[in-house]
Amino acid sequence: MSRPEPSSRGARTQRPRSGLRWRAWARHHRAMAADSARRLLRRPLGSLLTMLAIAIALVLPAGLWLTLDSARLLDAQLEQSATLTTYLDEEVGEAEAGRIEQALAAQDGVAATRLITAAEGMAEFQQALGLEDALARLETNPLPASVVVRPANADPAAVRRLADGLAAVPGVDEVRLDLAWLERLRHLAALGQRVTLALGVLFALGVLLVVGNTIRLAVESRRQEIEVVTLIGATHAFVRRPFLYSGAWFGLGGGLLAWGLLSLGSDWLAAPVSALAASYGASFTLPRLGGEGSTILLGCSTLLGWLGAWLAVNRHLAEIRPR
Numbered sequence: 001m002s003r004p005e006p007s008s009r010g011a012r013t014q015r016p017r018s019g020l021r022w023r024a025w026a027r028h029h030r031a032m033a034a035d036s037a038r039r040l041l042r043r044p045l046g047s048l049l050t051m052l053a054i055a056i057a058l059v060l061p062a063g064l065w066l067t068l069d070s071a072r073l074l075d076a077q078l079e080q081s082a083t084l085t086t087y088l089d090e091e092v093g094e095a096e097a098g099r100i101e102q103a104l105a106a107q108d109g110v111a112a113t114r115l116i117t118a119a120e121g122m123a124e125f126q127q128a129l130g131l132e133d134a135l136a137r138l139e140t141n142p143l144p145a146s147v148v149v150r151p152a153n154a155d156p157a158a159v160r161r162l163a164d165g166l167a168a169v170p171g172v173d174e175v176r177l178d179l180a181w182l183e184r185l186r187h188l189a190a191l192g193q194r195v196t197l198a199l200g201v202l203f204a205l206g207v208l209l210v211v212g213n214t215i216r217l218a219v220e221s222r223r224q225e226i227e228v229v230t231l232i233g234a235t236h237a238f239v240r241r242p243f244l245y246s247g248a249w250f251g252l253g254g255g256l257l258a259w260g261l262l263s264l265g266s267d268w269l270a271a272p273v274s275a276l277a278a279s280y281g282a283s284f285t286l287p288r289l290g291g292e293g294s295t296i297l298l299g300c301s302t303l304l305g306w307l308g309a310w311l312a313v314n315r316h317l318a319e320i321r322p323r
Contacts, residue, residue, distance in 0.1 A: 086172055110151065163175045215247055
């Protein structure tokens with residue numbers, strides 16, 4: 001009786017198909033995200049306090065960001081009001097003043113011009129000072145005609161170059177410009193941007209520390225569970241995943257609380273700011289985060305929570321050894 005010949009192919013290992021592997025990976029991510037959310041809901045007070053600490057760390061840089069947006073809006077309004085006053089020679093008549101205005105309007109960098117005759121200048125001067133009777137006794141009008149020029153570019157260097165070009169036009173006696181307020185505003189805006197960036201970095205580090213300390217405690221409380229799953233072959237990525245989702249949930253919750261605090265603060269300050277602007281004869285409203293700003297705030301807070309958890313878990317996984 002002949003024995004069956006052994007198979008020449010030997011034992012084989014069957015690898016799961018890539019589609020099944022990706023579905024299992026996505027299923028595990030969904031399960032870990034849901035499990036980490038349930039763990040946070042089991043400790044509502046502690047989770048809320050952690051999210052509130054994150055929110056407080058995010059409110060100040062986000063509020064300064066909104067303040068800079070307000071300054072940029074004000075800067076744009078002031079740029080539109082930036083003008084040069086070009087005084088003409090005293091002997092220039094109205095007809096010649098019109099031709100000079102056309103010559104000034106043709107200069108490069110001029111957005112608009114407005115001619116103010118000597119009579120119109122005197123009328124505005126009398127109305128501004130309330131000295132109609134006293135100035136009416138003057139035998140001659142001492143004010144020259146002038147042309148108010150609005151530059152196309154309110155940059156101080158560009159305005160200075162434009163003023164030099166306008167002063168060279170025949171019939172122009174003097175060009176007056178005051179750019180000190182515009183330069184101060186630009187310097188304040190640059191300072192505000194740097195302060196906001198520095199505070200944003202510092203408070204981002206604060207968020208990392210808050211989330212990292214919370215995740216560190218969670219890792220310590222599940223130390224035995226981590227040792228067991230590591231013994232049966234779990235990778236660091238598998239162990240790290242639920243803690244990363246916990247950090248992301250903390251960051252997202254803190255971002256939502258920060259968004260709510262900023263919205264309440266804007267509503268609370270809206271009426272006093274509008275009243276203050278109205279007292280100066282202007283209309284101004286506080287800017288809000290809007291869709292883009294809210295997305296940036298929530299995205300940054302979630303990313304900071306995830307990063308803080310990743311740093312904390314990596315550090316403690318290196319210290320945990322199965323016994």
